[in-house]
Amino acid sequence: MPKVGMEPIRRQQLIKATMEAIDEVGLAEATVIQIARRAGVSAGIISHYFGGKNGLLEATMRQILTDLNNAVAARRKALEDDTPRAHIGAIIEGNFDRTQVTGPAAKTWLAFWASSMHKPLLQRLQYVNDRRLYANLCYQFQRVMPRRDAKNAAHGLAAMIDGLWLRGALAPEGLDAAEARYLAHTYLDQLLRHHGCHQSASTTPTY
Amino acid sequence: MPKVGMEPIRRQQLIKATMEAIDEVGLAEATVIQIARRAGVSAGIISHYFGGKNGLLEATMRQILTDLNNAVAARRKALEDDTPRAHIGAIIEGNFDRTQVTGPAAKTWLAFWASSMHKPLLQRLQYVNDRRLYANLCYQFQRVMPRRDAKNAAHGLAAMIDGLWLRGALAPEGLDAAEARYLAHTYLDQLLRHHGCHQSASTTPTY
DNA sequence: TTTTATTGATTGAACGTTCAATAAAAAAAT
DNA sequence: ATTTTTTTATTGAACGTTCAATCAATAAAA
Numbered sequence: 001m002p003k004v005g006m007e008p009i010r011r012q013q014l015i016k017a018t019m020e021a022i023d024e025v026g027l028a029e030a031t032v033i034q035i036a037r038r039a040g041v042s043a044g045i046i047s048h049y050f051g052g053k054n055g056l057l058e059a060t061m062r063q064i065l066t067d068l069n070n071a072v073a074a075r076r077k078a079l080e081d082d083t084p085r086a087h088i089g090a091i092i093e094g095n096f097d098r099t100q101v102t103g104p105a106a107k108t109w110l111a112f113w114a115s116s117m118h119k120p121l122l123q124r125l126q127y128v129n130d131r132r133l134y135a136n137l138c139y140q141f142q143r144v145m146p147r148r149d150a151k152n153a154a155h156g157l158a159a160m161i162d163g164l165w166l167r168g169a170l171a172p173e174g175l176d177a178a179e180a181r182y183l184a185h186t187y188l189d190q191l192l193r194h195h196g197c198h199q200s201a202s203t204t205p206t207y
Numbered sequence: 208m209p210k211v212g213m214e215p216i217r218r219q220q221l222i223k224a225t226m227e228a229i230d231e232v233g234l235a236e237a238t239v240i241q242i243a244r245r246a247g248v249s250a251g252i253i254s255h256y257f258g259g260k261n262g263l264l265e266a267t268m269r270q271i272l273t274d275l276n277n278a279v280a281a282r283r284k285a286l287e288d289d290t291p292r293a294h295i296g297a298i299i300e301g302n303f304d305r306t307q308v309t310g311p312a313a314k315t316w317l318a319f320w321a322s323s324m325h326k327p328l329l330q331r332l333q334y335v336n337d338r339r340l341y342a343n344l345c346y347q348f349q350r351v352m353p354r355r356d357a358k359n360a361a362h363g364l365a366a367m368i369d370g371l372w373l374r375g376a377l378a379p380e381g382l383d384a385a386e387a388r389y390l391a392h393t394y395l396d397q398l399l400r401h402h403g404c405h406q407s408a409s410t411t412p413t414y
Numbered sequence: 415t416t417t418t419a420t421t422g423a424t425t426g427a428a429c430g431t432t433c434a435a436t437a438a439a440a441a442a443a444t
Numbered sequence: 445a446t447t448t449t450t451t452t453a454t455t456g457a458a459c460g461t462t463c464a465a466t467c468a469a470t471a472a473a474a
Contacts, residue, residue, distance in 0.1 A: 026324060028235065028325075107324055110321055110324070113321070113373070114234075114317055114318055114320070117233060117317070117377060155374075156394065162374060163367055163369040164366045166370065167362075169324065170323070170330075170333070172330075180366075183359065190394075
């Protein structure tokens, strides 16, 4: 089986297996043997490619954050109009992307978020990512409202998005993505309505 | 030191020590020895009073949920007017009670929430509690809007509250309770504004 | 033949639980 | 009021288990 150039393949396999393991049995019981078995490899290979279990967990969190950013960035690039409403709407849509919200990614995301409270490295990853999202929201809101209001709006919308994620990850029936998007977009409309930017919500399709 | 009637004292000491341990080092590293040392007792006593570590963790989660419910119930009982706006406002205030939002309780709450994803017993506790909050919100919203709208409003406000908690527990500077309450109350006002119930937000003091 | 990839038994550390021993208070007996 | 007995509370060393990491051995490709 050993061929050359296995590294990127194995890394992807192991990261995927890590998400699946966390999704099914939780972070606490996701042992290296569990993960390795899911990936169809030996346990020792994890230390070989990631330097240890911690390295694998860090890489997995990076993957999730990258995927989330890509989902947002892709939708923002595809925008036809440059209004704040459109940009922020795209951020909402990216955050409730199907590939993010269903399957292993959702529970893994929450598990890492909780875990990052006491692991400086994960905390830094999460913090940097969160600040970028917040800065983007703030910038777009500031185009149509004063700075103070924009900050509040950004905090509120970020909390709404995270809250919907959180409850979706915990609900036995999973997240109702359609309802989550509706609630987030409606909230966004309400935030904008008070500042004279009556861009219609109908620029965002199907929710 | 052994006197009679130690049980309730020790139980309280250990539950408090558990929250402190989770707050400082996280659930994963909160060992029985850690917790026992903080409480100033031996490790064996945990099994004696709680039947094991799991029993202690369950009791700690029950305590947090009970405290949260009490904070809400107290504010609802103290209400002078019976409007939906007042009741839901009291629910918001209870959720951002100082004793809940600062100190060890916040991080412990999030840690258990994440942990409950894969522990049926904790999941059940969290689920029952969440349904009660949701049912209360739904009932109050239904007094001033149709059933469908009320359900959406309840989901949205619950997500907002949880999202603010979540971000507060993770933020390095902790939760800004004043801002969180402002955002939640403002969102509530917006939800009610569309249904002809123009009860002023000023019935709720100081935010 | 050399290089690269992989295995899996072994090791050592850490954890929760157990339980015989202990010590203090309470109750009973003198 | 002492002393003795019983009860209750607590300890902490020992035990068995589980886990991540290691590394010599192995096997396939180059």
